[in-house]
Amino acid sequence: MSGYTDKIREISERLLKEGTAEMVIGFKNGTMPMMNEPCFIRKPEDAGKLVWDSNCGINLSNYLTDRKEKIAIVAKGCDSRNIVTHIVENKITREQLHIIGVPCHGMIDRHKTASMFDTEILSVTEQDGKILVKTKDSEKTLEKADVLQKNCAVCTHRNPVIHDELAGNPVEEQRDVDRYADVRGIEAMSPQEKLNYFDGLFADCIRCYACRNACPLCYCPTCFVDESRPQWVGKSTDATDVKTFHFLRAYHCAGRCTDCGACERACPVGINMRVLTKKLEKDCLDNFGWEAGLTPDQRPPLDTFKTDDPEEFIK
Amino acid sequence: MKVIKIDKKDWPGGLEKLSGNYRLFGPVKDKDSHDFRELPKGKLPDFDFQNTRLPAKSLVYPQSEAMFEYTLDESQPDHHVMKAVKKDYSPRAVFGIRPCDAKAFVLVRKNFDTPEYKDPYWIQAYEASTFVGLACDDPHGTCFCTSAGCGPFHEEGLDVLLADAGDHFLAKGLTEKGQNLLKAAGWTAETEADIEAMKKAAEGKISSSVSTDKLEAKETTALYDAPFWEEQAFACLNCGTCTYSCPTCWCFDIQDENHKKSGIRMRNWDSCMFPLFTLHGTGHNPRGTKMHRLRQRFMHKLKYYVDKYGAGIQCVGCGRCVRLCPVNIDIRKICELMNDYDSGADTCAA
Numbered sequence: 001m002s003g004y005t006d007k008i009r010e011i012s013e014r015l016l017k018e019g020t021a022e023m024v025i026g027f028k029n030g031t032m033p034m035m036n037e038p039c040f041i042r043k044p045e046d047a048g049k050l051v052w053d054s055n056c057g058i059n060l061s062n063y064l065t066d067r068k069e070k071i072a073i074v075a076k077g078c079d080s081r082n083i084v085t086h087i088v089e090n091k092i093t094r095e096q097l098h099i100i101g102v103p104c105h106g107m108i109d110r111h112k113t114a115s116m117f118d119t120e121i122l123s124v125t126e127q128d129g130k131i132l133v134k135t136k137d138s139e140k141t142l143e144k145a146d147v148l149q150k151n152c153a154v155c156t157h158r159n160p161v162i163h164d165e166l167a168g169n170p171v172e173e174q175r176d177v178d179r180y181a182d183v184r185g186i187e188a189m190s191p192q193e194k195l196n197y198f199d200g201l202f203a204d205c206i207r208c209y210a211c212r213n214a215c216p217l218c219y220c221p222t223c224f225v226d227e228s229r230p231q232w233v234g235k236s237t238d239a240t241d242v243k244t245f246h247f248l249r250a251y252h253c254a255g256r257c258t259d260c261g262a263c264e265r266a267c268p269v270g271i272n273m274r275v276l277t278k279k280l281e282k283d284c285l286d287n288f289g290w291e292a293g294l295t296p297d298q299r300p301p302l303d304t305f306k307t308d309d310p311e312e313f314i315k
Numbered sequence: 316m317k318v319i320k321i322d323k324k325d326w327p328g329g330l331e332k333l334s335g336n337y338r339l340f341g342p343v344k345d346k347d348s349h350d351f352r353e354l355p356k357g358k359l360p361d362f363d364f365q366n367t368r369l370p371a372k373s374l375v376y377p378q379s380e381a382m383f384e385y386t387l388d389e390s391q392p393d394h395h396v397m398k399a400v401k402k403d404y405s406p407r408a409v410f411g412i413r414p415c416d417a418k419a420f421v422l423v424r425k426n427f428d429t430p431e432y433k434d435p436y437w438i439q440a441y442e443a444s445t446f447v448g449l450a451c452d453d454p455h456g457t458c459f460c461t462s463a464g465c466g467p468f469h470e471e472g473l474d475v476l477l478a479d480a481g482d483h484f485l486a487k488g489l490t491e492k493g494q495n496l497l498k499a500a501g502w503t504a505e506t507e508a509d510i511e512a513m514k515k516a517a518e519g520k521i522s523s524s525v526s527t528d529k530l531e532a533k534e535t536t537a538l539y540d541a542p543f544w545e546e547q548a549f550a551c552l553n554c555g556t557c558t559y560s561c562p563t564c565w566c567f568d569i570q571d572e573n574h575k576k577s578g579i580r581m582r583n584w585d586s587c588m589f590p591l592f593t594l595h596g597t598g599h600n601p602r603g604t605k606m607h608r609l610r611q612r613f614m615h616k617l618k619y620y621v622d623k624y625g626a627g628i629q630c631v632g633c634g635r636c637v638r639l640c641p642v643n644i645d646i647r648k649i650c651e652l653m654n655d656y657d658s659g660a661d662t663c664a665a
Binding site for chain 1 (some may be wrong): 345348457546554570647
């Protein structure tokens, strides 16, 4: 995927020079293995800062919300779907954007990779679909498929759905992927088993809200957990309040979540909260044949209605 | 100071003895990482870690803590009267705390224990604790303690310093509390062994650093107005990861939680990264953007604290915020920017 870097730099330099964009939003090299930092550049001569590799898992559409400039943005498949959602929800206009699409090969799961080694990882490099990990006392080559973020492993929209130009040739989409095996596993549980499962899932949560804040859908001026008049949720680490936060946040993402995985990637304590949003994604697919962010011409199912709705109460 | 040799075969027995007089706490591995927990009887602290994922801060200063309880039932004579919640401040021994987390308590104490204000919860929990530190012989690449007023064998804030010497620990009883604990555990064998060489070797392994020498002389308003903040804040998500994982962040919020006719007054950690932290009743927010909030965090740690206490930066170099930040905002980089910043103000004046 490293070939993308040159192309992204070339495009960005051109766009800034010709004035098509006032800023380019992309990634720059981070200070740690498996970490790149979202960044912006405003000058053509800074284009050399931009990079692209398998450590660009943060969803950049999150940085578009309510901006007023003309922006060029680097977008992989899921980012592009969230850009569509942003356009539909009036958080940015299509006219402001120049989308540099990146056909995606999937991102490295930094939590999983770190957990595969007993000692600190000093560097992670990628070549020809293999991942070379160096620690203080070992070197190991991993198959990329074994360290993909869980959402990337089941992704069916790797190519940007909306773009002005591409930084590389489209990739083949994954077919016959079973996206919901984990959700079906939970659906099959008894109520008590579900409760135990969710208690365990969120036991480590420190309510830092990294999941919410990394999510491009979570742009409310005041989140329901921050409301104080009335106060909907307690602010302590009480298990019920913690679960209330996660469950309600997931419901607010129903029909809008693109399963970009930014929430899980951001979590400092490794909580797999995607199972909640995936359940709602599955329900939207089953009930409405809907996948979020594929077209700017249609509103998400929970923010519209149809006169031929099968439910009596809505007519 | 005399050094005590503790054979590892005598370790479980010593802890067993201590469990009669102390509540024992230590690092426990859960899934992929270590965090501090109270140790059930017979459970040994697990020392096979570089550092715990979250700091030892919560042992003294829990993320959520009930302060008072009350009833709103007006048929009760004591309705609407705040009553202290009973707490357990019996002696506790904390094993395996790293020197950075112990030094952090010394920094935080400047806030919670002053001649003017004394935080009863923090002080009582702190004073009930005996900290048995574990020196670092395998620091992480993001550790920069030696340039942050601390070090892998730093003793400030500890009652006992343990160094792992293979089949035994070398222990220094640094305070009366620490010496009492060693005695109570039956660990009394003195040795001529010296831990200085181990200390030097460990310090040599710290590969990362910050420069702080010029922070104090900087003009506060010039740093505040420095042009680099917008770029540094861009990636920031304004989550609480850095503050909650920081052993020296101390801010809290107080909330009444009512359930039907009874309630508790809680205090919960708060974070300067959250917009709500500074939101006024009027609706005005003096730190209205994420740039304001990110700047506040670094200005507090690296400038305001430096100026107010004259005791260095409000950071012990544990590197947790660097390791855990979802978008790789790195205090080492920002500290360098601040330390090196030249506003050009002097040149103009000349």
